[in-house]
Amino acid sequence: MTIANNIAPLTARLLEIQRMSTEDGPGIRTTVFFKGCGLKCRWCHNPESIAPHPQVQWIESRCIACGTCVSQCPEGALELTAQGIVIDRQVCRNCSVCAEACPTAALERLGKKWRLEDLLAEVLKDRAYFDVSGGGITLSGGEPGLQARFAAAFLDRLRAQGVHTALDTCGLYDTKVLEQLLPATHLLLYDLKIADPERHRECTGHTNAKILENAMHAARYLRSQAKASRMWVRTPIIPGDTDTPENIAAIGRFIATRLEGMVSRWELCAFNNLCADKYRRLDLPWPYAGCPLPSANRMEALAETARASGVDAEIVQWSGATHLEGA
Numbered sequence: 001m002t003i004a005n006n007i008a009p010l011t012a013r014l015l016e017i018q019r020m021s022t023e024d025g026p027g028i029r030t031t032v033f034f035k036g037c038g039l040k041c042r043w044c045h046n047p048e049s050i051a052p053h054p055q056v057q058w059i060e061s062r063c064i065a066c067g068t069c070v071s072q073c074p075e076g077a078l079e080l081t082a083q084g085i086v087i088d089r090q091v092c093r094n095c096s097v098c099a100e101a102c103p104t105a106a107l108e109r110l111g112k113k114w115r116l117e118d119l120l121a122e123v124l125k126d127r128a129y130f131d132v133s134g135g136g137i138t139l140s141g142g143e144p145g146l147q148a149r150f151a152a153a154f155l156d157r158l159r160a161q162g163v164h165t166a167l168d169t170c171g172l173y174d175t176k177v178l179e180q181l182l183p184a185t186h187l188l189l190y191d192l193k194i195a196d197p198e199r200h201r202e203c204t205g206h207t208n209a210k211i212l213e214n215a216m217h218a219a220r221y222l223r224s225q226a227k228a229s230r231m232w233v234r235t236p237i238i239p240g241d242t243d244t245p246e247n248i249a250a251i252g253r254f255i256a257t258r259l260e261g262m263v264s265r266w267e268l269c270a271f272n273n274l275c276a277d278k279y280r281r282l283d284l285p286w287p288y289a290g291c292p293l294p295s296a297n298r299m300e301a302l303a304e305t306a307r308a309s310g311v312d313a314e315i316v317q318w319s320g321a322t323h324l325e326g327a
């Protein structure tokens, strides 16, 4: 056996590869979703990406009620009821035996290990649309920084291939991780959700101290590299949690004074309910059931607050579906 044969291939646990994305950076992109995140935002739109380990979910529309999964589960965690398959999450060990046995893919395993070489081969198939659209590849999640060795190697290899790279990050990890990831990242997509540390902890499970520290570190790095237009900040506009003028103004002051000149876009992303089904499939409560979309007027008012907060007004924009005022 050669020495090379003794070196285990670099792997990461990924949730999904999403093609033809237009929301995760410039141009048309392929987004790679990593599994596992250090935050637990109560509005998370990818709840299946939070746990670092594999999980199973049941998709009602695919189920033919054959009962195969129930008989195969080694833990006795499944029951076929009049309402469909019920998973006892206290008993389930996420072994995925049921998903492998299900004839219709109604039970689905979330989270698959990928080898670096296999992932590169898969995403580079999309090169044709990167090249014509000015797009590239975005690492998202979950949090790519929790699988930093793999993420850094992936970014390096993409850069060597001349592919534009974006890193979508929540910023919660040791600063050394950021230092590993930044050199091969062309565009940093950085989430700033809540300015008040205690409120941040209540809504996400952690204070924002490390996140703000890492944002400043990234800005210093980009400044030192003369990469002035390579950081976009994104703020989710969540009813009752992040959508106050005070919060938006405070985030704006932070961008203006601590990330000065390094942010070329600050996007306010309107809340939506599209992830409600994901919560149901994981047997998790969706705390925003019945919450209406914000109105366009509300989003525009928050954008005005953002523009008046001290940042360059040109960098502020908002996105997402809205409801008609008075409808």
Ligand code: SF4
Residues within 6 Å of the ligand: 056, 072, 073, 074, 075, 076, 077, 078, 087, 091, 092, 093, 094, 095, 096, 097, 098, 099
């Ligand atoms: S993942 Fe494993 S333990 Fe959980 S329900 Fe499926 S077969 Fe049973």
Ligand code: SF4
Residues within 6 Å of the ligand: 058, 062, 063, 064, 065, 066, 067, 068, 069, 070, 080, 085, 101, 102, 103, 104, 105, 106, 107
């Ligand atoms: S094996 Fe699949 S199709 Fe059959 S009952 Fe289970 S989830 Fe439904």
